[in-house]
Amino acid sequence: MTDLTRLTIAEARTKLAAKEITAVELTQAYLGAIDAANGVLNAYVTVAPDKALSMAKASDVRIAAGKGGELEGIPLGIKDLFGTEGVHTQACSHVLDGFQPRYESTVTQNLWNDGAVMLGKLNMDEFAMGSSNESSYYGPVKNPWKAKGSNLDLVPGGSSGGSAAAVAAFLCAGATATDTGGSIRQPAAFTGTVGIKPTYGRCSRFGIVAFASSLDQAGPIARDVRDAAIMLKSMASVDAKDTTSVDLPVPDYEKSLGQSLKGMKIGIPKEYRVEGMPEEIETLWQQGIAWLKDAGAEIVDISLPHTKYALPAYYIVAPAEASSNLARYDGVRYGLRVDGKDIADMYEKTRAAGFGTEVKRRIMIGTYVLSAGYYDAYYLQAQKVRTLIKRDFELAFHAGVDAILTPATPSSAFGIADEDLAADPVKMYLNDIFTVTVNMAGLPGLSVPAGLDHKGLPLGLQLIGKPFEEETLFKTAHVIEQAAGRFTPAKWW
């Protein structure tokens, strides 16, 4: 029998509907793959075999009755940031030890309503703060990709490192992820997978552990563009439990695949050509431009002059919001508690023991920039700069640009415990230089694999779209995917 884990969501959907395979068989194949690989890759922090098999059995019953949903019987991995009722939900932080919510996040509930099966919870940077998955309390995830002729373990990117690694290593058919500054698109680029951060408000944030509320959005990481389109359709919804979720109909994104790019205008922002960027990234970008031109799109040079301020503004806005959101972890109502001589001492000891280095660093920055006397100089200034970043995009779109093409990351995956990056937090932050502008402006952004570098590691291109025009991104990414092909790591684990 062929390896069922190699099927895309679209392929598995067809075989399940035709009763060539059962949801239980498919789920067992994935549970077996996880069992064999997770000790090495560390992509899952919790596997839920009993729950997965009971969901799969229920799917088989619904399929037999002709009542299968759009994701019926499809086994998915869920980032540990999503609240899943009665199942490990700890944002990969020590401070949430033992937390099992009594509620379900809206995004995961939407997936279960469509018949999907939950395999378990995926590793991530603690509270989604990181670009390498190394800040997880549960240890780093190994990228299933290795450089040619090298045995060095590489990071899968972050914060959705477990999601990206699990998808690339065939440990789930697709995964949920979240993106605050690049946490879907950068790991997707590092692992040869497709990831989309939809427009802010497209997916409900209810039940997702909050990091920076004005930037956080959920989205899928999948093996190809079609699978990402299938997943996003299910994940997106308007929700009374999230007032920032937007009441717009969710299109059938899959239908946009294969549509012509003729007459489309693709913007190429000159500010994304940064100093020290490897030549290969530039070559890849030019290749992407050539593919889109061949497909009938018109290429136009554009300028987004405030690009360089996006990352510094992000490192004020995101920590400020995080310091407020993470005030709730105090040892009283859930998670870890370290007793102290009085209540303030208990708070301080609990938070000192519960948060990791990167999380503490960001809480400290956030607390400082919001503290009396500094609010105007930092937070207010950053929010004004954010208006200017958003305006740059608006002007480009107003001038007729339909989508913007950029590199997804300034490099391919780097080594675990890289000394240069560990020594300088700002250097690690620069990983998000191409992705963070999109969060600041609330726009949709998609990362699609476009080639391999000289080390044989995947590189991605990013497409940025107008608000709620994810369909444009899917159809454009599909053209790139058709031209570039798909990239799969050689199995070593």
Place this chain on the structure above:
Amino acid sequence: MSVDLATVKRVARLARIAVTEEEAQRMTGELNGILGFVEQLSEVDVTGVEPMTSVMPMAMKKRVDAVTDGNKADDIVANAPNADRNFSWSRRSSNSGPPNICRAHTPNFESRFPS
């Protein structure tokens, strides 16, 4: 702008994170690195620019002012490290003296109402 050791300790206190002398010293360097990086924002001319307060222009959704949820005391205390009779207790029940009961949660409860 940069921070000194005393400021870092004050911020840690505001953030309710206990730090050792060594941690505070390390954080001083790291925070100054990050503050140095964000310093470039001050060169942007923001005259007449409104701060961004919402990502998408939309009217705030409102709902009727009515109880739509509740009677979930068991769910609410289910994850509490120390719960008893539908209360989260901030100290071990076995401690002598009046226990701190946390019902309505305010992170700086203690500082506003010293015991």
